Amino acid sequence: MRRRRTRQGGDSSARALDAIFRPRSVAVVGASRRQHAIGAEILRNLVAFGFQGAVYPVNPRASVVQSIRCHRNLAEVPGRLDLAIVVVPSRQVSRVLGQCARKGVRGVVTITAGFREIGPQGARLERRLAARLARHGMRMVGPNCMGVINTEEAVQLNATFASSVPARGNIGFVSQSGALGEAILAEAAQRGLGVAMFVSVGNKADVSGNDLLEYWEHNDDVQAILMYLESFGNPRRFTQIARRVTRRKPIITVKGGRTPAGARAASSHTGALVGGVDVATDSLLEQCGVLRVSTMSEMFVQAAALAQQPVPRGDRFAIVTNAGGPGILCTDACVALGLRPAELRPATRRSLARVLPPEASTANPVDMIASADAAAYRAVLERVKRDDGVDGLIAIFVSPIMTDAYEVARAIADAADRTKPVLSVFMGKRRSAEGIEELRRRRVPLYQFPEEAASGLSALVRYRQLRDAPAGRERRFTVRRSAARVAVASARRARRAWLSPDECRRLLVAYGFPLAPRREVSSAAEAISAAQELGYPVVLKVVSSKILHKSDVGGVRLDLRNADELGRSYREIVARLGRAEPRLRFEVQPMISGGHEVILGMARDVQFGPLLLFGLGGIHAETLRDVAVRLHPLTDVGARSMIERVRGYPLLLGARGERAACLPLIEECLLRLSQLVGDLADDLAELDLNPLIVTDRRARSFVVDARIALR
């Protein structure tokens, strides 16, 4: 990975990939005379799809394949050769790459399986391929893939063994699963969804999804990118590239396979909270503006909208229909997906009333009733589209016997003039095949059910929100890094994985976190005198490196108002825990009342590195699992969105007469935490600030407890 990244910049990489996707000549090494052999199917697809350059079958045991003269080896191929499709047995692939290098071939697609996916032996073979590619400056898709397609008219390359052929269009498709590739192409063809390029990346020994994102970033033939991923080779690089690409064009992913969260130890709160669920991937994708869907069908539904319609200015939708039921269903689905029903202006409604029968509804959804003909669709869509309270339109047509579906389709297509997104639903298929054809030709997304149109429109709105979300900026506070390092070194010297309470405090103070005053005590008398100094009410807490979750074992007493209560609590805890730990120590802190407990934390994901976490303290985060997670590092916008994301956010605003929490302080603490995690990245394993008690005043808000583990 690292090798390749240094070797190539964006542009040179694009030129290098052109050898694969825009070759002027292609050899099929392993072309076969056997019917249905992969080497036969690929050759057949290349010719049938009308590849604009020359195709050369290569096979030492054949002189002609599919009526084309066959060469015994690559050296015999006449003239210059750009791309080799390799279908020979796995043990021979490395030798073929050598021949490619000698022939001056710059692009390779290796279909052959039997590499990393079959175990250590295959992985060794695969590493040998990668080394050879690097040595000769060649680029390769695969191995263990089903090939590549470029529908561009000047190229017309179908170097796959797929049985379905996509129509020309503007979608770039990356599939990590060859098997799904076949289904993807079939489904795209069936839905009439046009593809610009399709790449089955297989084992990604060289060309990765990241490379393709960069390749397509400035390629205007590709207007929307669809990815089926099972793993991120380099999540950090993906984040950077995807964030850049999604400012220009949408990326939709279906990600299969959950992160191996079970493998991660979960001894801290944050560790346990981010484990088990696929939050890291969700967070990663959202942070870089990528839309994630959970099913392939949803991907196609949303891709049809994203690839064909303009991005709306806002989230207010209008529906125009000739049947009530589907209009209701569509409205429900839109609202459930977070879109807002547009309120049509009085002028619009008056103008609609002039062109519609009295039984029709001029409010949104506009129900033109079954008698509506193409002229009515044209007039109504035009008027609704002009209403500046409408950001996107869905036209529903249930084909009654008497209406000319083709003309209705034309009226809808004419309304889709790219000023606002227009999506269509045609129900009752059989009578409107021509209409369906017209809408496909005019690139108006066409669905069979109203909910699909709602999902398509919501994808456009969501893409706009993600695309336009300000990146925000990281903040650098003045901190004392050396003091923090001293604390870490002290724990390292003592060979402790967990920082002592004192080390924690020193580290956090060095990074400017507000820490609650405290006194450490080891007798009830000491506790009472500490409380007098700090002022009642106080909190009494066990200090122990053995007890991780103090309140779980009754080691925390809150709101003790006088010496009596404090002394009694002290003795009770000793009675409870003193047997297991005879020399129990305690700390006394002032009780901060009227504050909100929040938890800030950091944990590590195997794939993604440090994750930052925010949640409401105590039961909210831990029992209700109401937390927000983002990848490190955080920007100010990211920190704010974490705070606003948790379900309990209204509590922080002061729901039900309580005082609001000082949100800027929480945001600042998250950003300080981000800086801390960045500075000590290699040292920290897990970290909890739990709780940070936040009142309405910054000066009365404190980190009350913290736990920090080293790697």
Added chain:
Amino acid sequence: MRRRRTRQGGDSSARALDAIFRPRSVAVVGASRRQHAIGAEILRNLVAFGFQGAVYPVNPRASVVQSIRCHRNLAEVPGRLDLAIVVVPSRQVSRVLGQCARKGVRGVVTITAGFREIGPQGARLERRLAARLARHGMRMVGPNCMGVINTEEAVQLNATFASSVPARGNIGFVSQSGALGEAILAEAAQRGLGVAMFVSVGNKADVSGNDLLEYWEHNDDVQAILMYLESFGNPRRFTQIARRVTRRKPIITVKGGRTPAGARAASSHTGALVGGVDVATDSLLEQCGVLRVSTMSEMFVQAAALAQQPVPRGDRFAIVTNAGGPGILCTDACVALGLRPAELRPATRRSLARVLPPEASTANPVDMIASADAAAYRAVLERVKRDDGVDGLIAIFVSPIMTDAYEVARAIADAADRTKPVLSVFMGKRRSAEGIEELRRRRVPLYQFPEEAASGLSALVRYRQLRDAPAGRERRFTVRRSAARVAVASARRARRAWLSPDECRRLLVAYGFPLAPRREVSSAAEAISAAQELGYPVVLKVVSSKILHKSDVGGVRLDLRNADELGRSYREIVARLGRAEPRLRFEVQPMISGGHEVILGMARDVQFGPLLLFGLGGIHAETLRDVAVRLHPLTDVGARSMIERVRGYPLLLGARGERAACLPLIEECLLRLSQLVGDLADDLAELDLNPLIVTDRRARSFVVDARIALR
């Protein structure tokens, strides 16, 4: 509605509906010679679908329609006539019904629109039809519908103007939207999903969805019922019938249109909490075992499984695949839908290893790799199916070039021997058309994407859970109804909508709720002496009929531990609220510590009547909206499931070292509330018990505050 209910029992109703669905002769009144007129299309469909009886066109202005002799009116039709399809203009329909009655016709399907859906005038016309039907004991589907279909071989009735024809199968389909009907039939045909009967119910002037459920309850031709509903004519009757029917066969609904929640005043907590969302419908459907889906596609995906495969014993799934990617996607989808991956027994895995190549995975998902042929599918499916840790199977086949898809399909179909559900995914369509045909013929659900199979299997599991959920029983406690009535009467006399605190208390005590001791006071001195009597710590609360949410305005102080704190709090509240309400009164209660606050409530839904609510007290219910809602009346099982349903349930079990709540007490209070609501059904508008503080001991758990509004 009421009329019909009394007129018909289950069986007589079934016989009456046979006239519509199993007629021996049919007249089309309004049969037309004009191409594409509805009266022409229906006649064409009747003949083309091969209706087994005689079809008689009726039209005074034609002597032959579609080569069949046409009669001028119903009287001229020779012999006995069972069913009339009415396609005449709306003003003539009533007269035609008169002719039907004279002819002895017992079933009518009125296609004609222009009734209730167009306003008051149409509604009058419709009422006239209903009256005529009742007078003559005829049954009618419609008006304003697209007709009915019965695919039964002995009948073969297609009395619709739809352009798509469903295959014979075992689904009963009710659509309230004619427009969707067309799309439903098209989609069913495309998916190869067989239909037994299809009914477009239109305005439901007579035959309703409820009638059809009863009609299909004992009809073995119908094995699964699909409903598209926009409204429930009679929700209570629906509940009773559906609960009965779903014990025998699954019902799936897509419900369009949200309840008009905005119309309901939301002055109580419970009222506000159940408003806005469609919780009542969800609750209703779940209580009677009905599966609800949010999109039509999901309905078809789930119907394919429910109509064709047996109900599994449990939720443990196994996947058999010849490609890794789809297997991962399918596993993820199953887990996301709440299914559990089966852990294959060691014996199974050993046996699989004997028939699979070493590169294959014998763990679930079983990845047989691309080389697997039909024999491998047969051997593996057989072994996995025999594993008693597996409840349901999904077979995924990605058609590689070399494998005979038809033989694979046969192997899968043979495995689907109805002992356990087997679902299939065929990807890469074009090469396996024969295989697809074979699976359809053998009634194995066939999907294009793995997630659809997951959804199908989850529907089977969910149906089993709903079907087998014990109904539970209502409980009758010994209560003092008369005392409760006195409290209500006292508020009525004073023309108050809200019961006074005292009336609330009397009513709740009469129904056996545990009320916290309290003293009402109107000076600080009185408060202090009350507190001495009750014992510190205490709670001080404003008593006011004007202030609904006391804590919102600072009218509640908790945990006051001595006379000082109590006196100070008293004066602070007076200072804060005394200006608005000069003669402020207070109550003093003992502070119950270590308890969980929960809220119990009742509100009314316009359609469904009284709803009962449960949630965790304070912010959980109101800010986090974490509540469970069910229709009145409650059974013990229902009450328990409400408690377990809220997200915060783990808190009640004693998460994080807190004490558990006495759950039997909460359940009992819910059941007492249900009894109270039943007894005072006509009086109560809204009711809140908020909070009920529940400790680990029944005797220390109390209703602390309550509000009750009359209708």
